[in-house]
Amino acid sequence: MREPLPRDMFDPACPSSMVPFQIGDKWAGMVLVCLADGPRRFSELRVPMYRVSAKVLTETLRALERDGMISRTAYDEIPPRVEYAITDLGRTLFPAMEACRAWALEYLPAVEQARASYAQRSA
Amino acid sequence: MREPLPRDMFDPACPSSMVPFQIGDKWAGMVLVCLADGPRRFSELRVPMYRVSAKVLTETLRALERDGMISRTAYDEIPPRVEYAITDLGRTLFPAMEACRAWALEYLPAVEQARASYAQRSA
DNA sequence: CTGTATCCGACACGATACTG
């Protein structure tokens, strides 16, 4: 017997409804990976994430800081130095991220194949 | 000893770089959950996903179909009937989705707390 | 160096009307 659908996929009582917004951020995962084995400076992060503008990287870092995923430490020096570090809470995301990574590794070829087949059928 | 950062987080050779786009879709996960225990019609899906317009739901379904996550079956009847079903490939996403769900369940309270603390500090 | 301010274009999305 098939269950009826839930009435409301956006029910605030269901924490999963927040998943797309909470851990679905486009660049947050990359930042966390970059911080995995030690604090990094803003300019250090800009290198591997060169496709993201300074503005968006800043916004991403602020959001991660606000949510307790990373910490921001500004040193009173000239020139200024700021270091971002992942928090314990931030590290708790790694298992879920690893699950996503493992999925991509295993099934991306199948997805490519499905896309090719779909393009074929559409043509 | 700390590893140097990767040079390019967007390296196409790394399947993980596709994760934000492949499984980071805002509504795809909800659709798959809705299809978990049987095929559903378009209008059935609209109910729990009432915040998503027909246009966007259609786009989401098309993308999922293109990627081989769901199948679309149109019956030649009047009035028309179309059924969407999850594929075996689509089901392979569930473990990763479950990992995200479990994370949200466990750590969302900590995030809320971090947000409150951040708001406090900013005030 | 680590950002912020401003402008602007592209695109995502909803609302509405319409079709087979």
Next chain:
DNA sequence: CAGTATCGTGTCGGATACAG
């Protein structure tokens, strides 16, 4: 019923210039 077409709006994000 299951969409598509069109339009208007809002947000995302890059580029550039500038500040502390």
